[in-house]
Amino acid sequence: MSGEFPYLRDQDVVEVQRGPEPGGVGGAYRAFGETLRGLKTTMARLIEGPLTIEYPEEKTPVYPRFRGRHKLHKFEDSGLEKCVGCSLCAAACPADCIRVVAAENIPGERVSAGERYAAVYEINLSRCIFCGYCEIACPFDAITMGHDYEMADYDRADLIFTKEMLLAEPIERTPLRAEGE
Amino acid sequence: MLPIADTTMVEATWVMIAKSLVIFGVIFAILPMMTVLERKLIGRFQHRYGPNRVGPFGLLQPLADVGKLLSKEAFRPANAIPTLFVLGPLLPVLSAVLALAIIPWGDVQGGVGFYGIDVPIGVLYFFAVGSIAFYGLLLGGWASGSKYSLLGAMRGAAQLISYEIAMGLALLGVVMMGGSLSLVDIVKAQGEMWFVVPQIVGFLIFMLAGFAETNRTPFDMPEADAELVQGFMTEYGGMRFGSFLLVEYMEILVVSGVAAAMFLGGWMGPGPSFLDPIWMLAKMLGLVLVFIWVRATLPRLRYDQLMSLGWKVLLPLATLNVLVTAVLVVVT
Numbered sequence: 001m002s003g004e005f006p007y008l009r010d011q012d013v014v015e016v017q018r019g020p021e022p023g024g025v026g027g028a029y030r031a032f033g034e035t036l037r038g039l040k041t042t043m044a045r046l047i048e049g050p051l052t053i054e055y056p057e058e059k060t061p062v063y064p065r066f067r068g069r070h071k072l073h074k075f076e077d078s079g080l081e082k083c084v085g086c087s088l089c090a091a092a093c094p095a096d097c098i099r100v101v102a103a104e105n106i107p108g109e110r111v112s113a114g115e116r117y118a119a120v121y122e123i124n125l126s127r128c129i130f131c132g133y134c135e136i137a138c139p140f141d142a143i144t145m146g147h148d149y150e151m152a153d154y155d156r157a158d159l160i161f162t163k164e165m166l167l168a169e170p171i172e173r174t175p176l177r178a179e180g181e
Numbered sequence: 182m183l184p185i186a187d188t189t190m191v192e193a194t195w196v197m198i199a200k201s202l203v204i205f206g207v208i209f210a211i212l213p214m215m216t217v218l219e220r221k222l223i224g225r226f227q228h229r230y231g232p233n234r235v236g237p238f239g240l241l242q243p244l245a246d247v248g249k250l251l252s253k254e255a256f257r258p259a260n261a262i263p264t265l266f267v268l269g270p271l272l273p274v275l276s277a278v279l280a281l282a283i284i285p286w287g288d289v290q291g292g293v294g295f296y297g298i299d300v301p302i303g304v305l306y307f308f309a310v311g312s313i314a315f316y317g318l319l320l321g322g323w324a325s326g327s328k329y330s331l332l333g334a335m336r337g338a339a340q341l342i343s344y345e346i347a348m349g350l351a352l353l354g355v356v357m358m359g360g361s362l363s364l365v366d367i368v369k370a371q372g373e374m375w376f377v378v379p380q381i382v383g384f385l386i387f388m389l390a391g392f393a394e395t396n397r398t399p400f401d402m403p404e405a406d407a408e409l410v411q412g413f414m415t416e417y418g419g420m421r422f423g424s425f426l427l428v429e430y431m432e433i434l435v436v437s438g439v440a441a442a443m444f445l446g447g448w449m450g451p452g453p454s455f456l457d458p459i460w461m462l463a464k465m466l467g468l469v470l471v472f473i474w475v476r477a478t479l480p481r482l483r484y485d486q487l488m489s490l491g492w493k494v495l496l497p498l499a500t501l502n503v504l505v506t507a508v509l510v511v512v513t
Contacts, residue, residue, distance in 0.1 A: 028494040038478040042226045051228045 061177040067130045067145040068174065070123055072166040075113060081167070082142035083121060084114030092137035097127035114140075121163035126156050147174045196293055201282075204297055208281060208434060211462075213243030215430045219473050226477035246423075253419035260326035261416065269321020270417065270424040276313035277431035283307060284438035285365045287448045287457030295448070295458060296365060303364040304352050307439055308345070311394060314432065315341050318396075318403060321425075322413030333412020336484050337403035340393055343491030344400075348390035350499035351383040354506040355443045364439070368447030377444040382502045384444045386495050388471070391436040393487065395429060397472055399479035400487055407481070437468035 053060055062068070073082045085102030103119035111117040132145050148170050153159055192200075217232065217240060224231025232239035257266055283303050287295030300306045315337055322334025355376050359367035367376075377384045393400040403412045414425050441447060441464035450460030482490070 028490065035479060039474060042474065042478045045228060046222075046225045048228065050225060050230045052230050054230070 059173075059175055061175040062147050062149070063177050066147050066149075066174075067132045067135075069125065069146050069148040069151055069170070070128075070134065070161070070166055071144050071146040071170060072121065072163065073142055073144065074167065078113070080110060081112040081117060082140045083118045083138075084112050084140060084142070085116045085118035085121075086139065088137045088139065089134035089143055092133040094131060094133060095127045095129045097124040098122070098134060099124075118163060121166065123161045123166065124159065125151055125161055126159040146170055147176060149174065192293065197298075200293070201297060204281060204284075204286070205278070208431070211434070212427060212430050213247070214240075215433070215469060216243050216246070216426075218469075219430075219476075222470070222473045223477050226474075247420075250420050250423040255421065256416075256418045258326050258416050262324040262326070265320045265324035266416075267421075269317050269324060269413075270421045270428070272317030272320065273314040273428040273432070274317075274424055276310050276317070277428050277435055279310040279313075280307055280435040281431070281438075283364055284435065284461075285368055285442050285447055286461050287454065288365070288369070290454060290457075294365070299363055299365045302362050303367075304356055304362045304443075307435075308349060311432075311435070312341070312345070314428065318413050321417070322403075325413070325416035327416050329409045329411075329415040330413050333403045333409050333415070336409075337396075337413065339484050340396075340400060340402060340487060343488040344390040344393040344495070347386055347491055347495035347499045348394065350496070350503050351386035351390065352439075352443060353499075353503045354380050354383040357503070357506050357510050359443075364442045364447070368442050368449065371446040371449060375444065375446040375449075377446075380444060380502070380506070382498060383506075384440070386499050386502070387440055387444070388468075389495060390491075391440065392472070392475065393491075395432040395436055395472070397429070397433070398476045399482045401481055402484045402487065433469055433472050434465060437465040437472070440468055441465050 074080060075082060085100055087100040087102065090096075090098040090100050099120060099122045100118050101120035102116045105111060105115060105117055130145065135144050143166075150173055151159065220242070221231035221233075221239065232242040235241040235245045257263065282297030283300050283306055285296040285299070289295070318337045319334045322330040322332075322337065325331075355367060356362055358376060358379065359370040361367055361370070370376075392398070396403050403409075404414065406412075409415070414422055417425060438461070441461060445464045445468075447464075448457035448461045450456065450463075452460075
């Protein structure tokens with residue numbers, strides 16, 4: 001406490017802006033009026049009703065371009081996989097979470113429409129940052145981002161999605177936002 | 182020894198016991214529902230639902246809460262004072278239950294008075310018994326051996342002295358108009374007009390002081406969960422904490438009951454006389470809703486603000502109200 005004041009006492013006058021002083025009959029009257037106004041405000045909120053979306057039962061619809069879990073696609077007519085195992089998605093992936101091992105198509109038991117197909121296609125969703133670069137990089141639109149965002153799991157190993165899991169028709173768990181909503 | 186009860190009407194002991202059990206049972210059935218009601222209403226006031234997971238509409242929430250509290254360890258800090266620490270939550274419960282006895286639920290019907298006991302000094306009894314609750318708060322806070330608890334208890338003391346006088350004076354006007362201290366007689370005196378009309382100032386002052394008496398927002402400085410982590414309750418856990426919580430709601434009911442009896446005509450209401458307790462309960466619950474509404478609206482005051490409000494505004498207003506009432510009572 002022996003130190004000097006950090007400012008000169010006489011010269012640096014600090015002007016403090018003060019609100020209305022509490023107390024006194026005038027203050028109480030004002031406070032009473034403001035209290036009534038506050039009560040009106042809260043009652044209006046009560047009448048408006050809750051805005052809560054009760055999540056597990058009720059979901060916020062996602063936008064059409066929402067980037068959720070990936071999907072791999074097949075041609076609808078031939079049933080062949082669109083993916084040709086080119087690994088461009090893996091190259092584009094900033095999180096390095098896609099692993100593609102390509103293999104040659106054998107005539108007679110073709111898997112994909114191209115020369116080669118993806119023998120192994122894995123996405124490690126615990127590393128994926130859902131940037132959508134894989135979707136952009138893909139020359140055949142074989143991989144797209146879906147709408148599913150409920151991917152919590154108990155084991156990290158379960159978050160490595162294989163080709164079969166990505167190809168499978170996902171359970172539609174997420175409502176889609178209507179046009180203009 | 183002077184009789185504290187009305188000696189002109191004597192009831193059998195078993196009637197008294199049965200009455201006590203009924204009142205006790207009904208109130209203790211209402212208390213848990215009040216906690217759900219409060220949480221749900223506060224939720225609605227904030228655009229939320231409030232608890233709705235346990236049981237239908239979340240009605241079993243208090244059961245889950247009490248079950249959880251009961252399973253907790255009865256912890257006591259090393260530097261707490263054991264006996265006083267245990268006494269802390271007991272005194273408020275005692276005080277609230279005692280105060281419950283004088284709430285009038287109806288007139289004498291078929292030789293049975295629809296009230297716990299008709300004390301001729303009803304209003305004084307309410308104040309005497311109600312103030313005991315603060316001893317529990319002070320003892321509990323002090324005996325916890327913790328800074329937060331002590332601060333909460335000190336705030337409680339500061340609060341007590343600033344609202345009690347105004348509260349007493351607010352009721353004095355009604356006592357003068359009713360010509361009696363007994364709550365039953367005061368309710369009977371409101372046959373023509375509820376005292377809330379001529380005594381609106383008294384009613385408002387009483388309700389304001391009631392918020393302070395029950396440690397509710399805007400006067401919940403002794404608890405102050407944001408700054409003092411529940412103040413005097415900080416060191417309490419398990420059902421000791423639970424009883425502090427329970428007593429808050431019981432005190433709300435008691436204050437609402439006294440306010441309903443003294444200002445809102447008590448059990449008076451249309452319909453046959455066996456509906457009287459229902460009317461009383463409805464009026465009490467209406468006031469409870471006001472308590473909740475105010476809690477959802479107002480922030481906590483500083484305690485110097487409460488003291489300046491109590492001493493500079495409520496006390497003069499209440500005194501003026503008493504003076505005017507006295508003059509009017511004498512003149513008319």
